[in-house]
Amino acid sequence: MRMETLVFKRSGLCLGIEIEYIRQVVRDVTVAPVPLTPPGYAGLIYYRGELFDVADLGIIMGKQHAIKSERTLNILLKWKQKGIALAADEILGLRSVEEDGSELEGFTLEGIQIKIITPESVWKMLSELPYGPRQI
Amino acid sequence: MDYCNGGPEPMGRTSIKNKLILSFLALLLILLSVVGFVNYLSQDFYLAQAISAVMALASGIIFGSMFSESIVKRLQRLSNVASEISNGDLSKEISLDSHDEVRDLEEVFAKMLNDLRVILSEMNQVSTQIQQTNKHLGGLISEVLSKSHEIDEAAAKIARGSEDQTMIVQKTAIIVDKGLERMDEMVKKSARTVSKIAEAQSRSETGEKSARETLKFLDGVLKQLAEYAEPVHTLSREMEKIKTVVNVMDELSQKTDLLSLNASIEATRAGEFGKGFALVANEIRAMSENSRHSTKEIGRIVENVFKNKIAAIESLEKSEESIAKGREIINNIVSTFEDTLSGVRDIFYEVEEVEKLTLEQVNQMKGIQGHFHELSVLARENFVLTQKTTIGTKSQEKDLERIVEEMKSLDRLSEKMLATQKRFRLPVK
Numbered sequence: 001m002r003m004e005t006l007v008f009k010r011s012g013l014c015l016g017i018e019i020e021y022i023r024q025v026v027r028d029v030t031v032a033p034v035p036l037t038p039p040g041y042a043g044l045i046y047y048r049g050e051l052f053d054v055a056d057l058g059i060i061m062g063k064q065h066a067i068k069s070e071r072t073l074n075i076l077l078k079w080k081q082k083g084i085a086l087a088a089d090e091i092l093g094l095r096s097v098e099e100d101g102s103e104l105e106g107f108t109l110e111g112i113q114i115k116i117i118t119p120e121s122v123w124k125m126l127s128e129l130p131y132g133p134r135q136i
Numbered sequence: 137m138d139y140c141n142g143g144p145e146p147m148g149r150t151s152i153k154n155k156l157i158l159s160f161l162a163l164l165l166i167l168l169s170v171v172g173f174v175n176y177l178s179q180d181f182y183l184a185q186a187i188s189a190v191m192a193l194a195s196g197i198i199f200g201s202m203f204s205e206s207i208v209k210r211l212q213r214l215s216n217v218a219s220e221i222s223n224g225d226l227s228k229e230i231s232l233d234s235h236d237e238v239r240d241l242e243e244v245f246a247k248m249l250n251d252l253r254v255i256l257s258e259m260n261q262v263s264t265q266i267q268q269t270n271k272h273l274g275g276l277i278s279e280v281l282s283k284s285h286e287i288d289e290a291a292a293k294i295a296r297g298s299e300d301q302t303m304i305v306q307k308t309a310i311i312v313d314k315g316l317e318r319m320d321e322m323v324k325k326s327a328r329t330v331s332k333i334a335e336a337q338s339r340s341e342t343g344e345k346s347a348r349e350t351l352k353f354l355d356g357v358l359k360q361l362a363e364y365a366e367p368v369h370t371l372s373r374e375m376e377k378i379k380t381v382v383n384v385m386d387e388l389s390q391k392t393d394l395l396s397l398n399a400s401i402e403a404t405r406a407g408e409f410g411k412g413f414a415l416v417a418n419e420i421r422a423m424s425e426n427s428r429h430s431t432k433e434i435g436r437i438v439e440n441v442f443k444n445k446i447a448a449i450e451s452l453e454k455s456e457e458s459i460a461k462g463r464e465i466i467n468n469i470v471s472t473f474e475d476t477l478s479g480v481r482d483i484f485y486e487v488e489e490v491e492k493l494t495l496e497q498v499n500q501m502k503g504i505q506g507h508f509h510e511l512s513v514l515a516r517e518n519f520v521l522t523q524k525t526t527i528g529t530k531s532q533e534k535d536l537e538r539i540v541e542e543m544k545s546l547d548r549l550s551e552k553m554l555a556t557q558k559r560f561r562l563p564v565k
Contacts, residue, residue, distance in 0.1 A: 004404045006397075019404045025397055027390070073394075094400055 011058025079119030396421030
């Protein structure tokens with residue numbers, strides 16, 4: 001079985017996520033910052049009657065000095081009734097990978113190392129933050 | 137009255153000759169009377185003759201004795217008076233009793249005595265006056281001597297002063313000579329300075345002219361630059377419009393890209409049913425991608441043009457600024473040249489004035505030099521004259537000393553005269 005992924009770039013990291021979880025890719029939506037939340041948690045997006053927790057994977061994955069673009073893209077995900085948004089600098093394209101192969105963890109695209117992430121792992125990373133959204 | 141030269145006899149006067157004639161006639165009368173009387177009595181002629189002779193002889197002796205007695209006595213008195221006069225006694229008076237020739241002698245003698253008294257009195261006065269004059273003269277001579285000493289000292293001082301003056305004048309003349317030489321050099325230097333200033337003035341004028349020409353040229357360049365800049369500014373405005381359009385195109389392509397991406401995602405999620413849609417979405421995405429690339433390329437080109445335009449405008453602005461600065465600098469240079477020229481002209485006139493004044497001063501100094509030479513000559517003459525004055529005062533002192541000696545001898549003579557006069561005793565008035 002092959003798995004279709006969306007490859008994007010954030011703070012110099014190249015990441016890939018399965019298309020199945022993607023609700024929509026949006027640009028120029030307002031991210032409302034939430035007080036007393038850690039830096040990796042960018043805030044909330046209200047999009048078409050739904051709330052999305054915005055995760056900045058660049059900061060969460062150790063790139064503290066993330067480049068903040070004025071026109072940041074947000075990849076809206078739906079996973080277990082949860083809305084998660086991933087901040088992205090650039091969409092590199094769509095890529096299909098073998099679901100049971102060695103590419104499940106990551107693969108190389110045009111000489112660039114791509115890491116595959118899942119909404120679950122993202123949520124886990126958000127939960128592990130010192131003051132995660134679900135711990136309140 | 138001259139009684140001694142046989143002149144007519146005065147009235148009421150009896151001369152000795154008349155007295156003798158009268159006495160002889162009286163004696164003869166008496167003798168004749170006696171002879172007549174005796175002859176009458178005795179009738180003897182011879183007796184009468186004898187008696188008459190005896191009587192005549194006796195009468196002659198008696199009359200002769202009486203007459204001589206009276207003359208001798210008066211002569212004796214005169215002799216006594218003369219003797220007293222010779223002893224210095226002029227107080228005696230001569231009595232004038234008779235009216236004969238002896239009276240003439242007595243009168244002459246009395247007159248002589250009187251004249252002698254007057255002479256003595258006058259001699260006394262003269263001696264006293266001589267002594268007083270001597271004293272006065274002595275005082276004056278002392279004063280003259282004192283003054284002469286003072287003159288001598290003053291002359292000596294003047295001589296020393298003249299000597300010093302000569303030295304000073306000579307030294308001053310040397311200094312004036314040196315000063316004159318320096319002033320001559322100064323005049324030459326002033327002339328050279330005037331020449332250099334004139335040259336500097338000419339160069340400043342040329343510089344000012346060049347600066348004004350440069351300014352004019354720069355004004356032309358500025359105008360040309362403004363003309364050149366106008367199309368660039370027009371292009372810039374057009375480029376701004378293109379940029380706006382390119383931005384709109386970029387926005388559209390981005391939106392199209394995002395839309396096609398979302399469509400691709402949706403098509404992928406639709407699986408087998410969405411494959412056709414996915415193809416279309418991919419195509420649209422590829423188109424939008426191309427459009428985006430083209431837009432980006434156009435944007436890049438526009439940006440480059442814009443950058444170049446900005447660089448060109450900046451360059452133009454910088455050029456304008458530089459030219460404006462250059463213009464300001466050249467304006468300042470022109471102003472500086474004008475100031476310099478004005479200053480140079482002022483300096484030229486002032487240096488020219490200084491040169492004229494220096495020349496006048498040199499002429500005056502030459503006049504002073506001449507005066508100093510004259511002064512030197514005068515000082516030398518003064519020195520000689522003071523030397524002569526000193527000699528003259530010395531000689532005058534010697535003359536005065538001689539005068540003093542003469543005065544002393546005069547004084548001695550007057551004293552002697554007074555002593556001689558004192559020997560005479562004058563009647564108390």
